[in-house]
Amino acid sequence: MKRLVLIIVLLFCFGPSFVAAQNPFLDQGKDNTETERSEEGFSPPSFLQKIPQFIVIWQKKLRAMMTTFGRDIQDQPFGSSFWLFLLLSFVYGVIHATGPGHGKTVVASYFMNRPGTVRDGILMAYLIAFFQVASAVVIILSIYMVMKTVSMSSFEEASPILYQISYSLLCLVGLYLFFRTVYELVSGKHTNSTGSNDPGKKGGGFITALAAGIIPCPGAAIIFSFTIIIGILGTGLLSMVFVALGMGLTISVASVVTIVSRRAMFHVTERNPKIFVVVYSVFSFAGSLLLISISSMMLLYYLR
Amino acid sequence: MKKTFFALLAVLFLFIQANIALCHPHIFIDAELLFVFDDRGLAGVKERWVFDEMFSQSLLVDFDSDNDGKLNKDDVSRLRDIFYENTKEYNYFNIITIDGRKFPIERLNNFTVSIEDNRIVYEFFVSCPVRVEPNKKKRVKVLLFDETIYTHLLIEDYKVDMKKKPDAFSVDMKYEMLDEVETPLGSLVPDSVVIIFRKK
Known part of the structure; x- marks a missing residue:
């Protein structure tokens, strides 16, 4: 029991921090200048430096190319630009999702805590990607139908409530996983399984994916609204499928790596019950605490 | 036992990595800097920000109040x-x-917005007076950076405007790169501009 408490305390000490962002050039009807910052350093915070610069630059290049192809599609709806636009949408999805966010932390923390197969991991990753893109599409289309225009300001105004719902649900999922882990460890039900006998596995994964996915992807929203502005709505809708397919691929990497690592570690240590319980605790508590801490910090930020 | 230790380290590492922000660039800006000198030294920096076309179109939808493809005084x-x-x-x-x-920076001066090739352009002057003492070098570093990472700003070009006092100062300028962005894949991007100047 002492060991369990020590693991939880240690994981809390190394807990995550966050920076939230909103569009600084649009009026969201909310003061977005509240992010806590250090006044001491003059260099960019270290998290920026961890983002490979080429990912940012490639996104920029892709967006520029998509803009050009989008304009070509206006003249030639089914020319080569149409297919290139869809292809680049897929690539954009892959690269865009390599940046922070987009559910990688959620799938990783979920599968650190819960057992699963590679198929489960891919399914959950694609669910999150499709939910995030669908959420953006639904908001933009709703704005378009009501206002007859695609206002990104309205999109920004609609987003915070979805963030609040999402992070509330994710926090609840994290708490459920935390207490379930405590129950499993106390009652000795911690085993190395793929969870195939777990009746709540599919439902839990679906709820978690839905909770994470209702946050609309602003990257998808900007591309989709652009296609409406230049009058290629059909291509825009199709391109969103490709963006989601690309994003799902990247998120799948995070979930599959987590699932395979967890299974390998459990397999290596399951013969020694003392070590196994420590490994099981670290994986499970790290997963649930990660979900709780990230979602509660984000929730507090959006409730302010 | 070693494997277990490394695995636990890996989990902790994953955990700590979660502090990377839950956000990433959605707006891309190409910036140009013009370091303006007067007879005392550096007066300030004139900045020109060109937004990516995709986001520019969204901005126009929201701010071009009379839908004429131009921005009037109220829109600006x-x-x-x-x-x-x-x-x-x-x-x-x-x-x-x-x-x-x-x-x-207390405030920006001479803020204007225009549209060039379907892209929104912000221009403004950052008053940043740096008086130069005799025989003393001054070092000014400008980094354009949105710490929420929603916006990515790239300094595409930088120049010096010394029309008010030609040849009064000797100026060295350079990009300064962050070591951390050096990757095997290349694509090094200058992150800041450093200007070092002194009286001739």
């Missing part, structure tokens, strides 16, 4: 006010240091 005022309100606490995305000390 709204854009300026929102930009000021949202970025003032972030020093208008300018991290300027003078001899290593951070320079807080």
Whole structure:
């Protein structure tokens, strides 16, 4: 029991921090200048430096190319630009999702805590990607139908409530996983399984994916609204499928790596019950605490 | 036992990595800097920000009130006010240091917005007076940076304007790169511009 408490305390000490962002050039009807910052350093915070610069630059290049192809599609709806636009949408999805966010932390923390197969991991990753893109599409289309225009300001105004719902649900999922882990460890039900006998596995994964996915992807929203502005709505809708397919691929990497690592570690240590319980605790508590801490910090930020 | 130790380390590492922000660039800006000198030294920096076309079109939908493809005086005022309100606490995305000390920007001057090739362009002047003492070098570093990472700003070009006092100062300028962005894949991007100057 002492060991369990020590693991939880240690994981809390190394807990995550966050920076939230909103569009600084649009009026969201909310003061977005509240992010806590250090006044001491003059260099960019270290998290920026961890983002490979080429990912940012490639996104920029892709967006520029998509803009050009989008304009070509206006003249030639089914020319080569149409297919290139869809292809680049897929690539954009892959690269865009390599940046922070987009559910990688959620799938990783979920599968650190819960057992699963590679198929489960891919399914959950694609669910999150499709939910995030669908959420953006639904908001933009709703704005378009009501206002007859695609206002990104309205999109920004609609987003915070979805963030609040999402992070509330994710926090609840994290708490459920935390207490379930405590129950499993106390009652000795911690085993190395793929969870195939777990009746709540599919439902839990679906709820978690839905909770994470209702946050609309602003990257998808900007591309989709652009296609409406230049009058290629059909291509825009199709391109969103490709963006989601690309994003799902990247998120799948995070979930599959987590699932395979967890299974390998459990397999290596399951013969020694003392070590196994420590490994099981670290994986499970790290997963649930990660979900709780990230979602509660984000929730507090959006409730302010 | 070793494997277990490394695995636990890996989990902790994953856990700590989660502090990377839950956000990433959605707006891309190409910036140009013009360091303007007067007879005392550096007067300030004139900045020109060109937004990516995709986001520019969204901005136009929101701010071109009469849908004529142009921005009138009121549209520009709204854009300026929102930009000021949202970025003032972030020093208008300018991290300027003078001899290593951070320079807080009170306000921007001569703010204008225009449209060029379907792209929105912000232009403004950052008053940042640096008086040059005889035989003393001054070092000013300008980094354009949105710490929420929603916006990515790239300094595409930088120049010096010394029309008011030609040949009064000797100036060295260079990009300064962050070591951390050096990757095997290349694509090194200058992150800041450093200008070192002294009286001739």
